[in-house]
Amino acid sequence: MSATSSHRAAHPAVYFVLFAPFSALSGYLAIAAAYALAQAKVPAEAIAGLLAVTFMPHAAKFLWAPVVDLTLTRKTWYLIGCVGSAAGMFITGMTPYRLESIPFLTVVAVTAGIAASLLGMSVESLMAHNTPDEEKGRAAGWMQAGNMAGSSLGGGLALWMMEDLHVSAMLTSSLMAVLTLACAAALPLVREQRAETPAGGFSFATNARAAGRDLWEVACSRMGLLAILVCFLPIGAGGASNLWSVVAPDWHASAATVALVTGVVSGIVSAGGSLLGGFICDRMDRKWAYCLFGALQAVCALAMAAAPRTESSFVVFTTLYALTTGLCYTGYAAVVLEAIGKGAAATKYSLLASLANMPLSWMTLVAGYSQTHWGNGGMLQAEAAIGGAALLVFALASKLAQRRVGPATQPAGVA
Template sequence: MNDLANGGHQNELSTERRWPAPWAFGVLILPLGMFIGFIWTALPFLLSKSGVSVEQISRMAAILQIPPMLMFLWTPVVDVRLRRRTWLVLAALSAAALVFIACPLIGASNFNVLVVLLFLSGAVLALVYASCGGLMATTLSATGQGKAAAWNQAGNFGGGVLGAALVLWLAQRVSLPSIGIAMAALMLLPALLALTISEPPPISSYWFRGRFAEMGREARAVLRSPRRRWSILLMISPACTCAAQPLLPALASRYGVDAQGVLWNNGVAGGILLAAGSLLGLLVPGDWDRRLTYVGAGLTNAVGAMVLLAPSRPSSYFAGSLIYLLTAGFCQARAVALTLDVVGNDIGDASTWFSALTALSVMAVVSMIWLEGQMYHYFGAHGLLWTDAAGNLLVFAIVVTALLVHSPSHRLSQ
């Protein structure tokens, strides 16, 4: 546990590269962010308007959740044959083509084909996410990684708001094929920035030969490092899961907030605040211990949950949920930074490990959502919110205690 008191990234690159700049990863993730905004906000509205039932739309939403949960099964391809920048552009191009084909099919008559095309789009866009992770891990120093993580999540959330707003605005003015053209163009163009990144050829030249043995060696290297082991434990802990986020709209009626209030508060303002919260990561010095800043972000998120514990009135809901969403963006940025810290710059299969660790953290989120749902069933809204806050408070207390006990003179910038 002594290693918990060590500083952040131990393998600082010898020189700080000027390019790619950290902000570039806020642009490179836009294809994925815009797709998420499209399928979660704009598409359900358009489908409902065209006569598709809510039951069908919910079934589609569940199916489209599968690619991000299982992406670790196919994203290892990003670490072989081609450069990650090339995989990123090819993935964005393929997904843009699929969305272009899918948009004219929005409606009840082609619903099943639409779901298949969007499922494939989500699976392909997982390669964009993995490519970004690998590039951040291998081309940036520790300081640059922290900033890139903030920009990356800001672009993800900001792209979601942009994608949803763009489609809903266009839907009132142009045809579905025209919407497809606009979405495809705006998904592909940001990805082209990747071609400006100077990246060496991949170390792994074969699809499978020697890959599993090499990944086994990398896994042993990760597990031998106490610092990395503690980081992985934090990633599967109740801290920074922000599990109450998808449950907040369901609590709105208890505070006297109607559907219109939820739309503007959790939808429009929420998306903007998630992006703004991600950019708070830019304020965190790059040499601070990422494990401590990770649980610190969770502590700020607990504040939002505790504000929601105030008497049930609209003002409590608006204040609490907005604080919660702002700090959730901050948590997401620090989660990416912590993942990059575990990957380090000494692992050849950087994109593979970035995806696998992300999937691991998603399991923690799903577990907390389930637990908070159970607490709501037995103890109501207060049980849900106290459980959400307690996870962050408990893990923060454990980490700070470990730091104080094992290294009383430790400084964050050490």
């Protein structure tokens, strides 16, 4: 359902503001909290484990997606998610940064991650129902930019306040929580359209069967199979970026540099990479564009491992890495959108997006393990090797599918 012609749709920039809190907590954990934990001599493996669990609720969000669709209103669910995310950030700042706090912080991260998933789904639903078809691409671009900006700016700003301005973690997290809540001020700019409840009422079993049928329709097509494969492969997952604040001292990067580069700079560059990736994907085969982007990120990781350990190297390579991450995220989205076609596109995309968070989680664990056991260079080399192997698997699967099936079969429901 698109916005009616009698109601002028909100400018797509509103989704930048509404979606920013979705990744603000994960950014705070990955940059500000991770840096503080590293300074407290907490092992990188333990920090990576904490960061990895922040992706887990997003890998399982399809289980509670029907609740958002069929109960309350999308704006109500947004407020619930926003408050939960802000509370998670506040509690994280109240907790002492030491090894003994990791189990408690893990519980907070998972709980707040569930709240963030509710916020994300409500924004996606508002966008789908309130944006004219001719503006949905632009709206999605603004939303993705908000996602990356929320993560980079949220964590970078917090670290800058804590390390450069010497603001306490308690006050910093309180201010970040207030900024998170402030994003809800953009809600009145978006029109609410209530979801229609089925005649038989709400049923988890019915919705699960319907979701299963949608996914099966996608899986019956060559492009659909490749899209599902993409979700499980760690191509362009960007796991190392979650540990930049942990490994920064090896490159002699100051807290101010880490805050600036992984915050403001990475937010702007990754958002620009997303826009550039969309431009490229519209001008070449999207599958091979995605492979190209993943290869660029692997090369960037290898180059960073081989480069001199200086602050300037840290700035250059983390910035390039942010650019390739934006490219890869857009490449992934382009492949999946091409595969799911129309029909029940929202349901199918939600399912695939849930699956896609799995490699984000375990690649963060891999980065933490390899950094602890093989050092910072080993972490970057391991990520590049795994990414290269994933690219090879995807390329071979694509060639094999094309040889066996011939021209791509459109998934059921495509107009």
